């Protein structure tokens with residue numbers, strides 16, 4: 546097949562491709578593959594806001610989202626319309642602010658447990674540690690699952706899954722007529738995960754004593770009048786929340802450790818702030834650390850774990866002066882938008898201090914959207930923010946992390962933005 550230059554650029558470096566497109570294109574632009582298939586790229590906060598918030602009901606998740614979520618079945622990430630409304634109504638209580646306090650206790654306990662295994666001056670694969678930690682946290686908080694054997698199944702599945710889903714996303718980006726499908730490795734991964742989740746559902750039913758975690762809420766909802774929730778759907782929801790909640794938060798943390806290593810002045814200031822607590826940080830404490838909040842926002846700006854999202858219009862419509870046929874594939878890239886010099890001064894620099902209340906007020910809605918925006922905003926935003934802040938504060942109180950491979954570390958745009966080649970770091974207990 547003869548590749549159009551666009552396809553070549555996209556294949557070689559999707560992140561650079563979208564930044565280039567955003568710096569050289571109008572607010573809405575179309576790029577074409579050699580096959581003739583078109584993709585519409587949104588390059589202005591007003592249009593992003595229109596699609597995600599103001600006219601959200603006219604747009605559905607797209608082929609891109611289906612490729613990301615390929616292995617998760619038909620979970621909440623992909624559902625639409627009345628069915629999505631039912632699912633979000635059933636699931637939202639598990640993410641309510643009041644419940645976060647209980648989750649904070651689990652997050653802290655598991656973080657301390659991880660730190661108790663760290664030896665002074667050893668080299669740790671921080672990417673693996675962060676993935677293992679966020680997996681334990683989400684599995685325990687949402688599904689009350691703690692068993693070691695399952696952790697191993699899930700950990701292996703996620704590591705392989707990263708690769709498989711990455712290939713699927715690349716498939717979508719590179720091959721315009723490509724349809725989501727799993728290769729043999731992918732099928733194995735999904736089968737192992739499905740079996741594991743089904744086993745837990747059966748076990749929980751047998752036990753009979755439902756708790757107040759998300760799985761219990763969904764099991765209970767099955768008997769409510771008017772609720773349509775098959776066992777298969779329930780399993781898909783469990784897998785979706787685990788997958789959506791684990792690698793995203795892990796990568797936010799991994800890139801933060803990298804950025805702090807590359808910016809010792811920021812690390813010193815953040816360390817002073819977390820030490821000023823004089824104790825282990827709790828649920829309320831981490832919400833009162835302003836510099837930690839700035840570091841969080843700036844890390845998600847430069848390394849947004851979800852680096853691209855897609856939508857398609859349900860019916861023919863006009864957007865930004867362009868007529869779109871039904872099911873036109875639309876993409877918005879956090880990676881590119883968060884580097885837009887129209888809204889971020891020195892966009893490539895890591896400057897947590899930019900996040901002042903005045904700056905946030907002046908930033909147009911749609912210019913910064915690490916958790917997306919509008920009705921389909923990330924359900925786990927509060928959960929992830931709390932988890933990130935507790936983990937960063939607790940680790941930094943005890944350890945200094947130093948990168949032991951040459952910088953820069955290249956971001957790899959898979960399902961989420963991974964660190965190509967991993968993030969080995971020497972961990973030193975502060976004197």
Ligand code: HEM
Pocket residue numbers: 606610621622623633683687785786789790791793794797849850851854855914915916917920921922923924925926928929
């Ligand atoms: C830093 C961490 C996270 C980031 C950056 C992130 C980002 C996102 C984004 C951008 C979306 C929208 C995707 C789209 O529109 O196609 C999303 C959806 C979602 N996220 Fe997150 N997420 C994070 C953590 C979590 C956690 C911890 C959970 C759960 C424990 C979670 C659960 C979900 C769910 C259920 C959805 C689907 C919502 C819906 O479609 O109604 N996320 N997330």
